[in-house]
Amino acid sequence: MFTKVNPVFALIDCNSFYASCERVFRPDLAKVPIVVLSNNDGCVIARSYDAKPYVKMGEPYFQIKDRLAKQGIVAFSSNYALYGDMSERVMTIIESMVPGVEVYSIDESFADLTGIADATAMGRQLRSRILQCTGIPVGVGIAHTKTLAKLANHTAKRLQAHTGGVVNLCGDFERDWVLRNTAVSEVWGVGRRMTAHLEGMGITSAMHLAKADPWTLRKKFSVVIEKTARELSGTPCLELDEPDPPKQEICCSRMFGKRLTELAPIKEAVATYMMRASEKLRAQKSYCKKVRVSIRTGMFNPDEAKYAKGVVVTLPYPTDDVRLLTKAAVEALDHVFREGFKYSKAEVLLLDLRQPGEFSDDLFAVNQPAEATRVMAVLDEINGRWGRGTLRSASVPSNPDWGMRREMMSRSYTTKLDQLWRVT
Structure with missing residues (x-):
């Protein structure tokens, strides 16, 4: 006779994640309201809890700059390298403590707590371990369904002073109280x-x-x-x-930090974006057969001429070699670039992606050389150990003047050796 066991889900969600990441290495900001800005310091995309009453999501920074300073709110440019690394650390801790995990977003994941005798105690252990090892506070919601777990997590944060950041709705009384309120x-x-x-x-x-x-x-x-x-x-x-299954397309696009009118810096930007796109390609162990490159001007300034164009390039063979991909993309720019325009954005799109062995080749088809595969493996190993960009294509500049405006970006405390936190 088998007894059916109800599933138990936990939603672990980081509190004000971007702002919390900024506070980990800045204890002086523990009680200071924080906002994080979008690319090119455009608008507010994240707020600490104590900043929410004063700042709305999406507000343009140039409009509220003076108000933030007057109210003592500190603004940061987005530091995605820091946020991504801190997210990976949080998820690694969760995966080491529970039997199953679904990473739902950069700052939250569902965990399977089915069969664990005291789910509430496990929730408190997760919260304590994550805070101790990363400095990131989290809320934990526990229930028999994912939707209720999400609701429990919301309640844990809303009533943190009473819940301690953990709410378990597996009991009927607790569940009904939360549903009613x-x-x-x-x-x-x-x-x-x-x-x-x-x-x-x-x-x-x-x-x-x-x-x-x-x-x-x-x-x-x-x-x-x-x-x-x-x-x-x-x-x-x-x-x-x-x-998730391997992606069928991989895109990397960015707004330039300033308008570009010459081809050379646009080629540098495309080479830089291709470097990142190829990293994603190799991470999912795929090969690419086609590349689309496009550029465009700003579309909202009535005083600027409008232009946008892209072109698709078929590669000689399926590849994950950043050198071949960059060469094809940079050469394609010669066919789409037009003088006399002020360009604001470029995009690279990897198409016709397949896993090794899924391409139908004939006896005389050209394949990626084995030495190219070994070179890419060494490239990824070095960058994985010493940080992204440690080893890169010669056409990728280290500090381009066309890069995104991030004048208030914090240091990369966890991903760059020369920016490690120093204690004196």
Whole structure:
């Protein structure tokens, strides 16, 4: 006789992740409000909890610069190398402590706690270990479904003074209290438009949605809302996702730090973007047969002439060799570049991606030389050990003047040897 075991999910979500990363190596900012800006220091994309009452997401920095200074809010340029490395450290700790993990985003993951005797104690252990080893505070929500785990996590953060950052909704009393005291707009997957439709039906709380007839919701809206309602009532409809399959396209594009009018710096930018795209290509162990390169001017300034064009290049053989990919992309720029325009952005797109052995070659087809594969393996090994960009193509500059404006970027404390934290 087998007894069915209800699944137990935990959602581990980093608190104000970008701002928390900035605070790890700046203890003097522990109680200072922080905002993080988008590429080229454009607008606010992240806020610490204590900055949220004063700054809205998406506000342009140039409009609020003086207000931030007056209110003592510190602004940082986005430091994606730091955030990515800190995220990897957090996820590695989680993976070492639980039987199954689904990395949901850069700052949150679902964990499988099924069969663990005291899930709440495990949640507190996860929170303590992550804080101790990385300095990043997290909230942990535990429940029998992923949607309830998300709701539990929201409650853990909202009532952190009472919950200690961990909420377990596996019990009926705890689950019902949270459902009654949570607006339907706060439910995972319920957007602004759906909120208006549901409120028009009298569904204003998460409890109302949990008790609504799922078939009616499916007919009136979609299967997604039906599953959400079932999950809120305690019926699991979502499992931990398997690792994502290899991507069919890989793109790398950036806005320049300033308008470019000459071909040479645009070629440098494309070579730089191709370096990053090829790293992603090799990370998923794929080969590329086609490359698309495109450039464009700014599209919103009425005083600037508009121009955008791209071209697709077929490579002589499927490859992951950054040297061949860069050569093809840079040469393609000669066919799309036009003088007299002020260019603001370039993009490289790797197409026709397949795994080794999936390309149908004939007896006389040219394949990537074995020595090229070995060179790329050495390149990735060196950069993986000593930091991205330690070894790079000769056409990739170290400090280009066309690079993104990041005048307030913090140091790369964990990824560059010359910027390690020093204690004196």
